[in-house]
Amino acid sequence: MIPEVFARSTIDREGEAGAAWLSELPQIVEDLLARWGCTLDGDVAHGQVGVIVPVRRTSGAAVLKVSFPHPGNVNEPDAFAAWGGRGAVLLYERDDERFAMLLERVQPSTLGELGDGDEIAAVAGQLSRRLSIPGPAGLPRLADQADGWAEELRRGIADFPGALPVAVVDAALAVVDELGRKQPDLLVHGDFHPRNILRGEREPWLAVDPKGYVGDPAYDGATLLKPRALALIESEDLMKALRHELDVFAEAAELDRERVRRWAHFQAVQAAFHGRRNGFGRARGGPYLNRLIGLVDQLAISWC
Known part of the structure; x- marks a missing residue:
């Protein structure tokens, strides 16, 4: 079994x-x-x-x-x-x-298997908008993680000096202070990536595996963009492709584009330190881990 x-x-x-x-x-x-x-x-x-x-x-x-x-x-x-x-x-x-x-029961095919980046971003944005309902009482607030996020970033600066430009990390700390500590009271998925959006029969696409937080839907948009970076890594201009998908997602989700971008920047800086400390699910060491760290470093600097 x-x-x-x-x-x-x-x-x-x-x-x-x-x-x-x-x-x-x-x-x-x-x-x-x-x-x-x-x-x-x-x-x-x-x-x-x-x-x-x-x-x-x-x-x-x-x-x-x-x-x-x-x-x-x-x-x-x-x-x-x-x-x-x-x-x-x-x-x-x-x-x-x-x-x-x-x-x-839903089908095993995921949104990430679509070849059209615009469709992926648009479907995810429409779904995000529908999922963003008033947050039920008793669910954990993303804002309660803000102190921990800030401490995590400061520890990253101390443990990995020079890994990222100081201005890039400072901008991520500003996201925590300006967006993280006071967030909307809306239900968010918390792990909103294309593999957690599956084909359904009752509706074309349905979300699975939520964490169930109350906070900013733009945070989910940033979470969506991280695996899209890996999917688009062979693009002629990676950041141009990602910014386009951000635009499509934000319009479909009816979210402020700049807010999604800032959360994407914060999550990239967070991932850069996490990868150095713990590796990633896709790689715990070796050349592939180094490649992934290089990718999140690029995202952290480019989203800033």
């Missing part, structure tokens, strides 16, 4: 706690199938932190998602419940103690 790649990555990331959870996972799935009246209906898939089990019940197809217990996953069902299917998959059932949900 448990994909080998997922088991390996979970143990590598979580150690003994991950191994213990994996040993319990088959029984968790069995219990939830019985509880929610479901039968298996396909091969088990997985993301980074959870398994996706295709199931069928009397009302039709669905998926059972069970995630490794992690603070970042706590508010995912709350976000789905607030949206009620508006631009995101429907939540049918939830078991918060087991970090499990029964969700609307």
